[in-house]
Amino acid sequence: MATIVQFENVGLRYGSGPETLSDVSFSLQSGTFYFLTGASGAGKTSLLRLIYLAQRPSRGIIRLFGEDAVVLPRARMPGFRRRIGVVFQDFRLVPHLTAAENVALPLRIAGLPAGEIDTAVREMLAWVGLGPRADARPATLSGGEQQRVAIARAVINRPDILVADEPTGNVDPDMADRLMHLFGSLGNLGTTVVVATHDLHLLTRVPGARMMQLDDGRLLDPTGILRNPPPQSPSPPLVTA
Numbered sequence: 001m002a003t004i005v006q007f008e009n010v011g012l013r014y015g016s017g018p019e020t021l022s023d024v025s026f027s028l029q030s031g032t033f034y035f036l037t038g039a040s041g042a043g044k045t046s047l048l049r050l051i052y053l054a055q056r057p058s059r060g061i062i063r064l065f066g067e068d069a070v071v072l073p074r075a076r077m078p079g080f081r082r083r084i085g086v087v088f089q090d091f092r093l094v095p096h097l098t099a100a101e102n103v104a105l106p107l108r109i110a111g112l113p114a115g116e117i118d119t120a121v122r123e124m125l126a127w128v129g130l131g132p133r134a135d136a137r138p139a140t141l142s143g144g145e146q147q148r149v150a151i152a153r154a155v156i157n158r159p160d161i162l163v164a165d166e167p168t169g170n171v172d173p174d175m176a177d178r179l180m181h182l183f184g185s186l187g188n189l190g191t192t193v194v195v196a197t198h199d200l201h202l203l204t205r206v207p208g209a210r211m212m213q214l215d216d217g218r219l220l221d222p223t224g225i226l227r228n229p230p231p232q233s234p235s236p237p238l239v240t241a
Helices: 044-051 074-081 099-110 114-127 143-155 173-188 200-204
Strands: 003-013 019-029 033-037 059-064 084-087 161-165 192-196 210-215 218-220
Touching (some): 099 143, 114 143, 143 173, 173 192
Parallel strands (some): 033 192, 084 161, 161 192
């Protein structure tokens, strides 16, 4: 499997405050499913923002699709972002568009024929249980329905990378299982999937999924030990009388 995302000693700092992420290093393989876990404030959302190019790191190297994303020219950013599907915690649906029109956006940007778009959108909305709500606008949808529209929009064009920030937070357990099955199917088709969650019960829903855990901005290895522990200050010399 090819390495599609690679972080090397990445740090992220907002303003002059302490680092939100420190010395984060990992590689993600194509077609592999990863859960990103950690307590609230551990840095999960910040790490996802770095992957989908909404944020540049303060230091370190990030490679996406084999290229250095930190020095990527601004003109090439849109092309990279079209290969990444994102499910945001706050949905970010376009309020004046219907559910179907929101889901269709990635396909319209890609220039697909209208007939293909309509068919794909109908099938996707039916899969997430929103076929009858295709013409509804976001303001008339419940939180869980808006979440499903956001997920359908993120996955409809089978992106190379899918990142999802707490995607099951507003749906019932049955729908959460369906969404995990959908994400897992994308992985089988070659998409690299990263799902940030605090719901540890989800970890059993996707066979073969791997786990990354953040603790106060640092990545733990599978045994729960820091992969890149902070350097230790030398102990002061013993003073004897």
